[in-house]
Amino acid sequence: MDLPGHFNHYVFVLLMMLGLYAVIASRNLVKKLVGLTIFQTSVFILYISVAKVQGGAPPIAQPGVFVYSNPLPHVLILTAIVVSVSTTALGLTLAMRIKHAFGTIEEGALDAMDAEDEVR
């Protein structure tokens, strides 16, 4: 285990675990979405960490610089961030619709209503 060499990667794993745990364990739909955001950002950090080259410069050509970080992951994550805010907005919208239709966004209460429906 090379801790300094893999530090960013271990942080990614930890953040991803925190996000995943928040998605599964919390029962409030908005909090689940925040957990999903943490999960998502951890993946962004992994990609950008992979792109980093020791002693490199940001990938914008300038005279006298010969080592640049890898531009490809930057492009992938740049668009992913903007897509993530639009999908989060869609998730929040669904939460609002659920609140309007059922009066709650707590998973437990929603499950109970589902069970009641089935009995009927």
Place this chain on the structure above:
Amino acid sequence: MTLFADIALLAFLIAAAIAILRKRDLFTIAMLSGVYGLLSAAVFVALDAPDVAMTEAAVGAGTSTVLMLATLHFVGREAMPPRKRPLLALIVTVAVGSALVYGVSDLPLFGDPKAPAHGDVARHYLERTGEEIGIPNVVTAVLASYRGFDTLGETAVILTAGIGVLALLGMLPRRQRREVGAEPAPHRDHTILRVVAKMLLPLLLMFACYVQAHGELSPGGGFQAGVVFATAFLLYALVFGTRRARAIVPEAWLERGMAGGLLVYGSVGVVTLLRGGAFLDYDVLAADPTVGQHVGIIAIELGVGATVASVLIAVFFAFADVDPA
């Protein structure tokens, strides 16, 4: 120094994530997620990704926090306590985590220049962009030209998500428009807030235009400019009220901007087809291939900027319009 900044910022990120997990007040959680977004933007700067950082700062700390707060207005801010025995959640999380830790041991070390990720394609982009595309910002070159088709798809996803939000929120009870007009501006008493916002706004909008126009030479481009513009506009709407904001950008414009941006992007592809090239092959747009690349990139970046900014502003208006009563 970079290493120190990296380690400190990542430690802060973990602290913020743990705090989010432990809190039950959704307002606190929303604000902490804004902090989390800003911190991750700082991490991206430390890791040589200014383009990504700019986007994350505007989106993570700005737009998504505002949207979350607007949601809380409707759904209430108190979350129920989490599951009593989160055994399954713990097992799944630890299992996935251990699998990843096992996988990490095979990854190349952080910053290793010989890592496979920096192989063929990435080297081609870095070495040939100057010659083939003729612009210094390699991120923009890859985004707009080499992988232009991919970016067209991403823009379509953003438009689709925006349409979904507008369609779903249209079914909720709306505030009466006249009522919105009658209510006083939200922060009439906060003189400092209003004065500072008024001074900042032209600078922010000018910065957005600069980012849009200068994306080939410095960090920037359509996505970054779109989110910066939308965030600046959200600031205006938050301080001076959505009614005045709406007077500046009418809804019909936003709807046209959302679809029009993607239309411009797709049309550039059709034009390249008609001129005998491949779809989105900008070389054929002018006699000199490099000039053609410039023209194509500027056109599609404008399209991306229009779609991103309009979708985010339209989504914000839709959120602000829902009647919480």
